[in-house]
Amino acid sequence: DIVLTQSPGTLSLSPGERATLSCRASQSVSSSYLAWYQQKPGQAPRLLIYGASSRVTGIPDRFSGSGSGTDFTLTISRLEPEDFAVYYCQQYGSSSPYTFGQGTKLEIK
Amino acid sequence: QVQLQESGPGLVKPSETLTLTCTVSGGSISTYYWSWIRQPPGQGLEWIGYIYHSGSSNYNPSLRSRVTISVDTSKNQFSLKLSSVTAADTAVYYCARHPHGDNSPTDFWGQGTLVTVSS
Numbered sequence: 001d002i003v004l005t006q007s008p009g010t011l012s013l014s015p016g017e018r019a020t021l022s023c024r025a026s027q028s029v030s031s032s033y034l035a036w037y038q039q040k041p042g043q044a045p046r047l048l049i050y051g052a053s054s055r056v057t058g059i060p061d062r063f064s065g066s067g068s069g070t071d072f073t074l075t076i077s078r079l080e081p082e083d084f085a086v087y088y089c090q091q092y093g094s095s096s097p098y099t100f101g102q103g104t105k106l107e108i109k
Numbered sequence: 110q111v112q113l114q115e116s117g118p119g120l121v122k123p124s125e126t127l128t129l130t131c132t133v134s135g136g137s138i139s140t141y142y143w144s145w146i147r148q149p150p151g152q153g154l155e156w157i158g159y160i161y162h163s164g165s166s167n168y169n170p171s172l173r174s175r176v177t178i179s180v181d182t183s184k185n186q187f188s189l190k191l192s193s194v195t196a197a198d199t200a201v202y203y204c205a206r207h208p209h210g211d212n213s214p215t216d217f218w219g220q221g222t223l224v225t226v227s228s
Contacts, residue, residue: 001170035214037154044203044218045154056216088154092207092214097169098144098156 002027002091006101012109019076021104023089028069033093036065036074039103040085048087049074076106084108111136113204113219120225121198127191127224131204138162138185142207144215145178145189147200155200159211160187167211194226 003026013019023034032052037045047056049065052072062077076083089101117129131143145157158168160178168176172191180187191198201223205215 031212033212037214044205044221046218047214047216050214090154090214092212096167097171100154100156102153 001097002029002093002099004089004091004099004101006087006089006104008104009102010105010107012107013079014109015079015081017079019074019079019083019106021074021076021087021106023067023072023074023101025070025072025091029072029091030093032068033091034065034067034072035090035092036063037088037090038083038085039088045088079106081108111206111217113206113217115202115204115219115222117222117224119223120227121194122228123195123226124193127189127194127198127226129189129202129204129222129224131187131189131219133185133187133206138180138182138187142211142213143180143187144205144207146203146205146215146218147198148203148221149197149200157189157191157202159207161211196226198224199226200224 007022034052036049039045053065086103092098112134121127139162144159160166175192177190201221203221205218207213
């Protein structure tokens, strides 16, 4: 199985600041089959980014994804109050099973 | 707009079989792949398995011996059976859609249903 390790576990920032979340894979993620989700309390995860860097329609352009191979990053350029949530990365390539990182909690400083 | 809704018992006894159904509305269950994903309280996400409308399926090896996912295209539903449950299977269970085949993430999710395993 591909293990995804997210860092940091918790990130404390203020609105307007830039957030950088990391996701490192234990082996190369094929064809950049890497996604990012946002989850707020009591809600299902929401898909933000797929293919490592493609933003889902309707997701604000302050969200961006980058990376390849084993190292991936989600960047939120200027934090809005509604961005504080838990973020998960997921690999969904042919190397079944699909796996998720343990999550990064983005909290208000 | 596609909507997914999980349904089933919220309480299951240890050693019994957990059974959930996901009803898809606003679109056909055909063409797409459909997954079950779970999240223990306060923890992260675990993919359980997926099914295609043809009935082809794939399961997480860690659960494969206990999981069966089936599809009923006439009802636009797919179902999860997890046998021999223990307290470790207590979780919110989500159903979700893969929009572009099995090598795609999940774009639409149900709201989730909490299943507690307890006697």
